[in-house]
Amino acid sequence: MEGREPELRLFDSSEELDSCLADYVYQISESAVNERGSFSLVISGGDMANRLGKLTRPPFLKTVDWSKWHVFWAEENVVPDKRHPDSFYRQAAEAFISKVPIMPTHVVSVRHGVPGESAANGYEFSIRQQVRRRTVPVSPFSDCPRFDLVLLNLGNNCHVASLYPNHPVLEEDSQWVACVSSDASRESVTLTLPVINAAANVAIVASGNDVARSFSHVMMEPKADEPYPAQLVGPKDGKLVWFVDAAAASLFLHGHGTSAT
Incomplete structure (x- = not known):
């Protein structure tokens, strides 16, 4: 991983993880609002929006300066419309965005009902456009946007966002956004690694028994010729923090002879 060493935060339960993640x-x-006057948050699909409850x-609800928030997505399924059950926009809107006074014009979502490449x-x-308006600054090391915080989930095959193992998108170095297929029936739109690694802060959440093996692989196996996608996340001039509950860390902790705190 590039940049600073990642920080590992272990929690006894998913509920404790969620509470500390919100904090x-x-x-x-x-910090972002105080420094720059705005805050850019990138959220992933799955249960990420629920974790921000x-x-x-x-x-x-009363202390956050919601008018300064700008929300983006790390990934989105290519679906007919934003009301589709598999729409990450819908999931985030129902669980989080509709419950806080974020300005609608500050929610930058992926267009629905168009082909994946067009999306x-x-x-x-x-x-x-947000970069040109200076809502999101530019990375000092590339032309990529420097988001304040990118929230990612660790998947059960060591993927993050819609960046899957051995997929050509892992080599993408010019596009900020790409359309990928995880299987023949499903397309999704994802931020590419250069954009994720240009962020000021990245947090990866690993929760539940189903990702225990993935978390152990990512943490304990050296990067091979074809590394796991999660092993490729490392902000060049930022900080990476892992939020991991005891279930997800079980194999890793067993291998290290330690326990969650």
């Missing part, structure tokens, strides 16, 4: 997001948002309740190109254009 972490709040702290970074406050604590932010929709007191005291955060990817349109989303990259939208992000570039």
Whole structure:
């Protein structure tokens, strides 16, 4: 991994993880607003929006400066419309965005109802507009956007966002957004590794028994010629923090003879 050494935060339960993750997001948002006057948050699919539920309740609901928040997606399924059950936009809107006063114009989503390549190109254009408006600064090391915080989930095959093992998208170095197929029936749009690694902060959540083997692989196996996607996440001039519950860390902790705290 490039940049600083990642920080590993272990929790006894998923509930404890969620609580500390919400605190972490709040702290970074406050720092970004104080430093630059805005905060850019990139969320993933799955249960990530549900994990931010604590932010929709007191005291955060009143103390967060929601007018300064700008929300983006690390990935989105290519589906007919935003009301589709598999739409990550819908999931985030229902669990999080609709419950806090984020300005609708500050929610930058992937277009639905168009072919995957068109959705990817349109989303990259939208992000570039935000960079031109200086809502999102540019990385000092590339032309990539420097998001304040990217939230990722670790998948059960060591993937993050929609970056899957041995996929050509892992080599992408010019596009900010790409369209990928995880199987013959499903396309998705994803941020590429250069964009993720240009962020100021990246957090990867590993939760549950189903990702225990993946987490152990990522942490304990050396990077091979074809490394796991999660092993390729390492902000060049930022910080990576892992949020891991005891179930996900079980094999890793067994191998190290330690326990969650």
